Amino acid sequence: MKQIVLVIALFYLIPYSCYSQNMLIKGKVLFQGEPVEYANVYVKGQGKGAVTDSLGRFTIALNETGTFTFQASMVGFQTSQQVVKLLNSGNSDLVFDLKEMDGGLDEVVVSGTMQEVSKLDSPVPVEVYSANFFRANPTPSVFESLQNVNGVRPQINCNVCNTGDIHINGLEGPYTMVLIDGMPIVSGLATVYGLTGIPQSLIDRIEVVKGPASTLYGSEAVGGLINVITKKPENAPSLSTDFFGTSWGEMNLDLGLRSNWGKNIQVLTGMNAFYYDNPIDNNSDGFTDVTLSKRISVFQKINVQRPGKRLFTLAGRYIYEDRWGGQMNWTTADRGGEEVYGESIYTSRWEAFGTWQLPTTENINFQFSANGHNQNSTYGTTRYNADQYIGFSQLTWTKTAQKHGLLLGLAYRYTYYDDNTVATTKSDSDENAPSIIHLPGAFLQDEIKLTVNQSLLLGVRYDHNSIHGSIFSPRLNYKLSSTDKSMVFRFSAGNGFRVANVFTEDHAALTGAREVIFTEELRPEQSWNVNANLVKKIYTDNGTFIGLDGSAFYTYFTNRIIPDYESNPNQIIYANLDGSAVSKGVSLNLNAAWANGLNMTGGATLMDVSIEEEGIKSRQLLTERFSGVWSVGYEFFRLGLTVDYTGNVYSPMRLPLLGPLDDRPEFSSWYSLQNIQLTKKIGEKWEIYGGVKNLLNFTPPANSIARAFDPFDEGVLFGPNGNVIPTPGNPNALTFDPTYVFAPNQGIRGFLGVRFTVSD
Template sequence: MLTNFTIHKKWIGIVILMLFSLSFQAQSTLSGQITSNKTPVDFASVYLKGTQLGTSTDTSGKFQIKNIPAGTYTIIASSVGFISEKKTITFKENENITLNFNLKEDNAVLDEVVISGTMKEVSKLASPVPVEVYTAKFFKANPTPSIFESLQNVNGVRPQLNCNVCNTGDIHINGLEGPYTMVLIDGMPIVSGLSTVYGLTGIPQSLIERVEIVKGPASTLYGSEAVGGLINIITKKPSSAPLVSTDIFATTWEEVNADVGVKYNLGKKVDALLGVNYFNYSNPIDNNNDGFTDVTLQNRISLFNKFSFQRKNNRVFTVAGRYVYEDRWGGEMNWEPKYRGGNEVYGESIYTSRWETFGIYQLPTTELINFQFSANGHNQNSVYGDTKYLADQYIAFGQFTWNKVLGKHDILTGAAYRYTYYDDNTPATAKGENLENDPAITHLPGFFVQDEITFNQQHKLLIGMRYDYNSIHGGILSPRVNYKWTSPNQKNILRLSVGNGYRVANVFTEDHAALTGARDVVFEDELLPETSWNGNINFVKKIYLEGGTFIGLDASAFYTYFSNQILPDYETDPNKIIYSNLDGSSVSQGISLNVDVTLKNGLKINAGGTLMDVTVEEDGKKYRQLLTERFQGVWSAGYTIKSLGLTIDYTGNLYGPMRLPVLGELDDRPEFSPWWSIQNIQLTKNFGEHFQLYGGVKNLLNYTPPANSIARAFDPFDENVVFDGNGQVIPTSDNPNALTFDPSYVFAPNQGIRGFLGFRYTLY
């Protein structure tokens, strides 16, 4: 890996020298102010379309962009809650131009730029694929140490904890398990496989521009894993990021989280953005008195660096890299590292070391051809009691895309290739009677094409097809069709979509329950790829009332049908987890509604609810999928007292009952969880232009799951459990409910009420 780094370093140095060798051209400066009704708009984005040049306004709405080559450019000014405005300006050599913008309010926030639905930048209003956009400001209303926890206030999205001991988790979209969700950074597939469970942490939030969410299959563009939907984390452009951004907070549980971002330059042609995230929690707490830590102890550091190269004709070239190291453990309160992997004191200890690199290079051609690439390596060293899980995974991805507009047709074609190497110490990578080690290597070349047809301003049709060839499972086709209708006044939008998704599963990288607890893992057959068909109807309506009140409605109905689905069977045998392709079908269906309300006095409310039904049908029986709620509600209310410079944010969520994995008929724990809610309040005070102080209370209701969620926490190695000849538990006077140690009965975080205090410092 060091050799590769040396080669990359040498290559970057050569590129920089080549850029410096170009002849010098006198460059211009653009400055101005952005206002709305004579009020400055702070932190608005200003950029030159088609280039990497841009910046953000300060608290007085002023901006300045330097080093602009001579030429004609379209200048775009945009901010959340306002309609974007653009002006065309011609710059001569060594010219200073002043340009002001007056933005009009658009509380529906429908004109934001998104890329996730069609793999190219389009306005949210014009996108035929419904894309939900959440800005950094949204997540600041409830600060968290990771993007995993930040998603708890997004309608239809739920961070799911998979273990009461080590607190690893994944992201559910519309009730579908985490491995069905693809996570990307800047449009590149980074989080998959091992990191679906372990790696969705450590992304410096100070560098996040926005998060885009697409619900439903996106395999036509993004391939395997994008079955239930995708989450695209868009990082800031180095040219428009602040010089310094700092966000540090601590809680009364003695958690500490620090985010630091710094912008710097490597000469005049290379802009760079460095981000560091550090999180530490080293205070064992056992409030429910079960002898186990309520929350895992963690020590995590993440380093992120992004480079943007200025090229001739403003062609795009960016490269970014990230490294994450995490040491986490949970278990009995008297656990120490010396007990790691033994059977004296139970603990689950996970060492994660992960690197990533990704970028985009626009080819020097008259046609718009981009080469996108990413690679990552993930090393996992884990123990669950006396069970060890050691794994290495390496993924390399490359993709060429060509975008061509022919009349009413906007065509995007691409060719992609993904290489996956996976090795571990489980039967998943063993062969033969002697179980010799046999790492899994998968080649996945693919080709896709989509045609976005604009009939007129009201009607748009998107059709697409992808073909992938998996070196193990063969060829897979993934088609999709999307249609968008917009009313003449653009206050009503209807979107219809039908698509196909597929996924190749690896149980040990995706299901933490396969490794923890006392259950044996059983594979009935070789696991085949899962496939799904999805239909979605989305309707958006904007309502303007007298007095300045605005109401925005965003409603959806969804239906997903799965075949060959892989679901863990906890119920056939309480001592086993049985994995096989479903001999039947499963369905995820439901409706959701998001409501945005803005009052003239400045009160803003965002609320949403999803009513869903996720069922499995097999052998003539129909039942609810485990760990899936029927109802989810979220809300966020914010109000700013301008005279005091004080903002109040109240956020929360509400979940309906979920069916839980009990250990047989004698298990006295409830089969269904209760209704539960996590609510938070925060006060934020601005001091001048650069400094911000915030604090509040998390989990106001002090909700935690039942104290007996971990079965037989007092006997984690099952030393006093009696089994019969078939491996079944025999009820005894010491174990009348025939239980074994099992931490998989989990549906809510085990962390109670706590206060927090933090500050943000931003320098432009």
């Protein structure tokens, strides 16, 4: 009987087996009619694929009928897809005709010239980082995301409140301009808070320009600029959600929604929510290792389709955050009190910006932005309340005439700042005196096509600051490329400036009533920069791509304004630096991809940043000599699984000591923050990801906060001039100080997240 059943089973299985073997899908991958070797062809949802041979041919075996999506991909080309319905026969001949792609190699950029141009055609070197680049190491804010960008370092400036800024090539945060869609709305008080709460699901890319860009963007673009480009509503998915949590208790949610308001209005809505309410003190200093935060941000972008395809976009964002750090037993009842130390910051901020193309035959655009920032904060017993309002408008006219590409612009910036400190009080009375600055300007740029492969960009800008007077900033950029654009050389020289803004949040200024002293009429800070950049793209016969991007830079910085809080404890003394500062070095970026699914990006920067005054040269505080970043990813096509390994490494930095008796090390140690992530695709809409951050569990020394046990300096003895006197209980003459910080206090932690995306 068993034999009969076996024969019957074989009778039915043999035809099915033969049928399965006959479901062979064959095809070719071509480019302009020529076969493409080592291209990847993958059947979505089936975990099956193949690599093309020398004739561009592939064969894939399937064991079932139905409708399938075939995808052909190759480094340097756009991914191509075909939907095929398979019935009871195989041997379907599929032909994929690939098109060249940007793939991160030739993106459209706007930051270098204020006009959309190919990255390779831009005479200004611009680094572009897509949203996928940042997905390899998901973070709750753009501020943290930038840790894997070569030559760019997020610097935490306070161990308690965890505020910080962005360094580019060693220059500090005030010299980095941050833009959103080209609008300078992140500055002053918002340097940190403006980089949090941007829904990352709505970010299309981030462009980085290293070196002065004041000719186009004006004040603050001295060290460079970071331009966060949000997605166009027509290109965004219908719905996107991204939620992840960590083993420390952090939770972050991003939402994105595309909708239509009638036939001509497209809307992109986004929301970001972050929640962390789990005090942790792993270094046992009595203070929270990471600031607790509750944040909500709402973003809306509207695109109106107008006659003649003229542009009109309008966007807005609101963010509210409640953050605090301090002693572990702090509660809101202790806010501003002298019993338990805490730093509590309530931030309310709104932003609006947009672009309107005038209804004329000429290409004239009106750009505008406005923002308001309200901050209510306490640092121990010191209260700091501030309001800042910035309005910006800009009119640009572009014209192409023969070999010239002209850009003419008129700009105006209004800045209002007021706080509850003596910084905005008249020196001869107690009358409040908010800071109001008017900054009108004009700029002209001409891109000259010398030959097919050569271009010269000349630019000049004039601004008139209501306090500092006239400011002039020129620039020159030269580009030479090979015929096939596989090699591009650029040379840049220019001037950057930053108008003196002494009214900003500074912990040292909040330690009591001080008289503001100006020893001279402050002059705008200026920098002169030269930069040489070489880009080389290499394609090998086996489908491998290698991209090299190297630069050498030199920036000479004058008129730097440094507030002096030490000469007299009752005064804040402002004066221009009697000397200069220099940032010089070399950097190299590497981008490589293999046909088997392996890709790698990496970078290294070697630099020297120093300050010289009265013949004495010193190394700038909190600036590394060497830094390196990397991101290695591998995609298992058959499993729908991606592995990403990211990290950075920094050489020692000079740290701020409190005096000659401070026994803490003057320099930090080498340190590295490394992360690993696994991402699994489930169908077309779902992704699950998880991994480990800070694999090496690196944290700064436990004594980073000086006298953490005495935050109100009750055991500190001060002399008549305000200096600290050594005592048996304080032999190193220290005061409570949280600024001895160079890396995050957050150790190793796991994370798990899920993404859901509906494209149509």
